[in-house]
Amino acid sequence: MPLQFHNTLTRSVEPFAPLDPGGKTVKIYTCGPTVYNHAHIGNFRAYIFEDLLQRHLEYRGFHVERVMNLTDVDDKTIRGALEKGVPLAEFTQPFKDSFFEDLRALRIKPADSFPCATDPVHIARMIDMIGKLIAAGHAYEAEDKSVYFRIASFPSYGQLAHLNLDELRPSGRVSSDEYEKENIGDFALWKAHDEHDGHVAWDSPWGRGRPGWHIECSAMATALLGDRIDIHCGGVDNIFPHHEAEIAQTECCTGLKFVNLWMHCAHLMVDGRKMAKSAGNFHTLRDLLAKGWSGREVRYVLIAAHYRLPLNFTFEGLAGARSALQRLDEWGRRLSDLASTSASGTPHPAIEEDAFGRALDDDLNISAALGALFDLVRDTNRAMDAGELSPDQARGLLDYWGRINTILALEPESETIPGDITALVGERTAARAARDWGRSDMLRDELLARGWIVKDTKDGAKLTRSVD
RNA sequence: GGCGGGGUAGCCAAGUGGUAAGGCCGGGCUCUGCAAAAGCCCUAUGCGUCGGUUCGAUUCCGACCCUCGCCUCCA
Numbered sequence: 227m228p229l230q231f232h233n234t235l236t237r238s239v240e241p242f243a244p245l246d247p248g249g250k251t252v253k254i255y256t257c258g259p260t261v262y263n264h265a266h267i268g269n270f271r272a273y274i275f276e277d278l279l280q281r282h283l284e285y286r287g288f289h290v291e292r293v294m295n296l297t298d299v300d301d302k303t304i305r306g307a308l309e310k311g312v313p314l315a316e317f318t319q320p321f322k323d324s325f326f327e328d329l330r331a332l333r334i335k336p337a338d339s340f341p342c343a344t345d346p347v348h349i350a351r352m353i354d355m356i357g358k359l360i361a362a363g364h365a366y367e368a369e370d371k372s373v374y375f376r377i378a379s380f381p382s383y384g385q386l387a388h389l390n391l392d393e394l395r396p397s398g399r400v401s402s403d404e405y406e407k408e409n410i411g412d413f414a415l416w417k418a419h420d421e422h423d424g425h426v427a428w429d430s431p432w433g434r435g436r437p438g439w440h441i442e443c444s445a446m447a448t449a450l451l452g453d454r455i456d457i458h459c460g461g462v463d464n465i466f467p468h469h470e471a472e473i474a475q476t477e478c479c480t481g482l483k484f485v486n487l488w489m490h491c492a493h494l495m496v497d498g499r500k501m502a503k504s505a506g507n508f509h510t511l512r513d514l515l516a517k518g519w520s521g522r523e524v525r526y527v528l529i530a531a532h533y534r535l536p537l538n539f540t541f542e543g544l545a546g547a548r549s550a551l552q553r554l555d556e557w558g559r560r561l562s563d564l565a566s567t568s569a570s571g572t573p574h575p576a577i578e579e580d581a582f583g584r585a586l587d588d589d590l591n592i593s594a595a596l597g598a599l600f601d602l603v604r605d606t607n608r609a610m611d612a613g614e615l616s617p618d619q620a621r622g623l624l625d626y627w628g629r630i631n632t633i634l635a636l637e638p639e640s641e642t643i644p645g646d647i648t649a650l651v652g653e654r655t656a657a658r659a660a661r662d663w664g665r666s667d668m669l670r671d672e673l674l675a676r677g678w679i680v681k682d683t684k685d686g687a688k689l690t691r692s693v694d
Numbered sequence: 695g696g697c698g699g700g701g702u703a704g705c706c707a708a709g710u711g712g713u714a715a716g717g718c719c720g721g722g723c724u725c726u727g728c729a730a731a732a733g734c735c736c737u738a739u740g741c742g743u744c745g746g747u748u749c750g751a752u753u754c755c756g757a758c759c760c761u762c763g764c765c766u767c768c769a
Contacts, residue, residue, distance in 0.1 A: 237698085257769070265769085272769035301767070388697060389765065413766065439767085461769030462699085471766085492699070493763070502768065530717080531707075535700075536762060542705065546718035553717085556732060585708090593708045597716035604716095607733060611724090663727055670729085681731045690731085 229286060229587045231279075231457075232534060234465060234488040235386055239589050244288065244456050245486060251289045254280065255447040255485075257460040257468070258294040258340065261321035262302040266508035267524060267539065268494035268501035270332055272461045274525060275491040275533040275590075277334045279459065281633040282586045293450045294337040296322060299344050299426060300439055308424050315344065328511045331521030332528075333635040339450055343442040351445040352437045353430050355479050356415045364478040368406035371418035371433045375440075377411045380474045386488060387466035413471050414438035440471035444479070447472075453480040462490045491533040501539065509539070523547045526636060532592055555638045557603045558627055559688075560610055564620035571622030576602050582630055599630065643689060647678055651687050654680065 228241045244252045256276045259265045273294075280290045297303075298318040307317035322342075329336060341348055356373055359365035364379045377383045384390065419427040419434040427434040437445075447455060453476075460469065469488065476484040493500045501508045514524055526547035531537040565571075581598035585591045606623060609615040615623075631637045654669035670680050673689075681688045 259769080260767090269769045275769090387764075390696070411766070459769090463764070463768050465698095466764065467766040468768085491769070493769075495762075498762075500763070500768090504768070535707090538706085540705085542718080546706070549719085550717055553732090560733090591708075593706095593716075597708060600716050604734085611733060658727085661727075667728075679730075682726070682729090683732075688731085 227587055232589050234490050252283050253451045253455040254292040254457045255455050256294045258296050260297040261318040262306045264324050264510045266510050271494040271528045272491050273334050274528045276459050285633050292337040293339050295446050296342045298342045304426050314426050332525045341446040348446050349428050351449050352441045358479050367432050370406045372414055373416035373432055374407050374412040375415055383474050386470045415441050444472050444476040453482050457487045458485040459489045492536045495536050495538045561620045561624045564617055565624050568617035568621040571625045572618035574619050574622050577626045
């Protein structure tokens with residue numbers, strides 16, 4: 227099966243081929259967070275889907291160039307800064323910092339660049355693009371000194387969302403701008419400064435103001451990746467109007483097809499409803515970490531369901547992830563013990579077949595991929611139980627597990643066992659050899675009190691870190 | 695109202711025109727000084743409902759029910 231992905235534009239799964247004539251480089255732009263708050267795990271579902279996409283493309287030998295923007299100026303960031311009485315940049319910085327911390331905790335590969343909307347270089351580019359759009363008749367300055375994109379000038383507006391604009395139902399969220407616009411669907415490229423914006427404003431040919439949200443992505447994507455990009459990702463809620471607007475602005479500026487492949491992930495749900503800051507039903511990563519869950523466990527939950535399906539977040543699901551990971555950890559540990567006497571790996575049929583990688587080729591079918599992985603776990607555990615797996619085969623499988631983890635990134639934290647713990651285990655082993663069960667049990671309790679669980683396997687004592 | 699996802703065992707979930715992967719939970723067994731852990735085994739005659747096509751449908755077609763999302767803040 228060829229590598230293929232679902233394209234939101236055509237609503238079908240299509241074979242993937244990069245724009246790069248060399249067939250090597252893949253350019254990806256992904257919409258990042260608005261830094262007015264800590265991102266919640268629903269946001270991170272999107273970033274983990276994008277991480278899976280990038281890692282699988284790399285597994286298939288592509289070189290991925292990826293940009294993720296940070297929206298650090300909009301209504302909410304401005305409101306937050308005003309309420310706190312601090313400059314905008316000072317308000318957003320802690321949320322930027324926590325975002326990067328969370329990416330690390332979730333083992334999400336950093337993008338090659340994380341441009342910020344307020345970067346003067348990008349503001350200048352946005353102003354430049356808006357000027358071009360006005361000159362070409364695609365945008366106009368309204369009476370309130372804001373600039374709007376004229377959707378009537380771009381006939382294919384609505385193609386991505388498959389919306390017929392004549393049939394749009396008024397949403398009820400009508401703002402006062404409506405009276406300034408030629409068409410209710412026209413969207414702001416430049417928002418004239420008003421009293422709610424405080425000191426947040428930049429000079430422009432149309433007076434002081436700030437950029438609209440959509441133009442930010444068009445400017446930064448083309449600045450950093452060029453006029454045409456391979457893949458643009460985001461949550462389904464970005465399809466309309468955000469990505470629709472990006473297409474219109476960018477293509478009207480460049481005259482080129484902006485994005486070859488649009489990929490969108492479904493929402494993370496909680497209690498059967500979309501997880502959203504506005505709904506107040508969200509969990510942040512730091513909340514979950516504080517409850518004793520690990521970033522790795524949260525990553526498993528978020529990565530294990532197909533990206534185009536809504537995923538209902540539950541603590542039962544997190545507990546299930548913990549158990550599943552322990553099974554994988556134990557498998558890796560067994561393979562590792564067996565492989566310790568082997569210098570080089572031997573091919574195993576399952577590695578050649580690579581059912582895991584082939585499942586991901588089909589629009590990132592992670593469920594089938596994990597199914598294949600757990601099949602391999604069971605089959606090789608059975609072989610190890612029967613003493614039918616050689617150390618060289620174990621080494622080969624361990625290498626394969628390592629390759630799979632260049633995609634999944636679910637390997638256990640490397641744990642260094644402190645010397646005093648090792649000493650206690652040694653004492654206990656001696657006590658057991660002397661059949662001094664009382665002392666053995668006392669030492670086991672002592673180890674547990676220090677956070678380590680001892681398991682007496684037929685190969686001797688094994689230690690694992692206890693979890694809360 | 696328009697558009698788009700979903701409805702498969704207690705929970706999550708893959709998949710196929712020929713009779714249902716995998717994970718969690720649960721049960722059994724093995725190992726074991728005890729305990730814990732781990733490994734193995736078992737667990738859906740049925741895939742929202744009702745029709746239709748077919749030798750045969752969970753998979754194709756039609757209708758309907760339920761549910762979630764988008765329709766200019768939103769990953």
